[in-house]
Amino acid sequence: MSRRLVNGLLGLGAVSALTGLMGTALAYLWPMAGGAAGSTRLVGREGPLLATALGDDEGLVARSSEGKILVVRKGDELIGLEATCTHLGCTVAWNAASQQVECPCHGARYNLRGEVLRGPARDPLGRIELSADEAGISVVRRLDS
Amino acid sequence: MRSPVRQLWRWLDDRLNLEPLRNALSENLRKPVPIHVNWLFTLGSVLIALLTVQLLTGLLLMVYYKPSAQEAYGSIELITNEVPMGWFVRSLHNWGSHLIVIIALLHMVRVIIYGGYKRPREVTWIIGVLLLAVILGFGFTGYLLPWDQVAYWGTVVATEAPASIPVVGPLTQQFMIGGTEVADPTLGRFYVVHVFLLPLVLLGLMGLHLILIRYQGISSLKRTDEEEPTAEEISGEGGKPFVPYHALKDLTSVYLALGVLVTLALVFQAHIGDPADSLVTPVGIKPEWYFLPAYQLLKYVPEVVGVQVPPLFLLLLLALPLVIDTSPERHPRRRVGVLAGSLVVALVVLMLGILGHLSETTQTFMGTSYHFDLLGWPHLVADGTATVEVM
DSSP: OOHHHHHHHHHHHHHHHHHHHHHHHHHHHSOOSOOSOOSSBOBOSSSBOOGGGOOTTOEEEEEETTEEEEEEEETTEEEEEEOBOTTTOOBOEEETTTTEEEOTTTOOEEOTTOOEEESSOOSOOOEEEEEEETTEEEEEEESOO | OOOHHHHHHHHHHHHHOOHHHHHHHHHHHTSBOOTTOOGGGGHHHHHHHHHHHHHHHHHHHHHHOOOSTTTHHHHHHHHHHTSTTHHHHHHHHHHHHHHHHHHHHHHHHHHHHTTTTSTTOHHHHHHHHHHHHHHHHHHHHHTTTTOBHHHHHHHHHHHHGGGGSTTTHHHHHHHHHTSSSSSHHHHHHHHHIIIIIHHHHHHHHHHHHHHHHHHHOSOOSSOTTSOOOOHHHHHHTTOOBIIIIIHHHHHHHHHHHHHHHHHHHHHSOOOOOSBOOTTOOOTTOOOOGGGHHHHHHTTTSOHHHHTTHHHHHHHHHHHIIIIIOOOSOOSGGGOHHHHHHHHHHHHHHHHHHHHHHHTTEEEEETTEEEEEOTTSOEEEEETTTEEOOOO
């Protein structure tokens, strides 16, 4: 076996080992799938979010498999919107006085259809169809494709 | 009878042949420094001292800190309220982080003024800029660790901005935070980077930086196309040996800086806010003061543009000796253009920082209240009640 061949094989071995190590590290560090809540049921700080927890014109943020959802009750209707501001990721809240969804970070405003009323956000909030039963409020589907 | 220290030295020297190393080190430390070297040149030593304190207090905090979303806040409360002198250790670490950024920036300004980044010291400058990036990385990752509302939401905002970069942005963000939102995996990653990776990089870069400085010496004010002055020439012009003259200045500055640090830690103790709540964003979330200029800039330009400015700024600093200021002059009086340009940049950054601090707050000046809007523009508050808002 020539020296060149041995060196080549050693080099190949070293590169392979390094690639294997880097691949292992990358796989190890790759973000794992799965959010805080694996179910379509909305879960608040106290547990499953019940429809009765919301009075008329009140809003609350809860978690589900779809992420953070803002739920606003308007009479008998439960309106669902993605609760993450499309500007820089803060959680929005419902302001009954102004009748707008507001972001406390930089003042972005949305209406109950998720449309931007005031920047700096540019993209609308996603709309979520909700349903309610005795066990709580659940996500049915996203209304925007 | 020889002293124990001399006996130990003799024992080690016999086995490791340390005498030549000692002689070389001694000769190097007694090299004269140029006569223009003044108290501003002690900032580097002050930085080393502050970083050492930061490392030591960080090690102590690690004994009780728990890097999980469920336990982090409680462990900080334990350190602050129950561990003996824990509040002091935490305060030192907190204030140390602010002072380190201030001194690093002042040190950098001094180097710029005296042209210390010029040939043949470009590598030392490049390592220095990388060190600044590492220091800012410490601030960025350490900010999250208390896991209170300010820490959590400040990190949400800071990690959301890079997601606006096309193609690689969302993937980069997810990799950085370990998922689709700031949560337990984020804390784990930031903790490892903060307590292991960055200290390792810092020690390596600092070692190189110091070796190069001792090896090349402090730069003179001569042109770069002239021969570097010899030790005899520097002595002839009145330059004194580093040890003991300048070393004593270094020690004095270090002593004063540590005094300031301890005073701040004692008088203004580090506090912790409300525990992080991912469902509720508090009003008025802002990053630490040294990230305020970048944060404020995001309000004036699209995120995809604004988020690229900080790394471009670092690239600009790296390019200073290589592309921007390649003239052979070192003396400040013969580099007025570069210094004026640097001053303008510094003032713009400072202005953005001030606007960032004032934005979304109400301040009272001479009995009149002003509300500063998102962009930092002041609006008169009528009768202290209604706020005039301009879209």
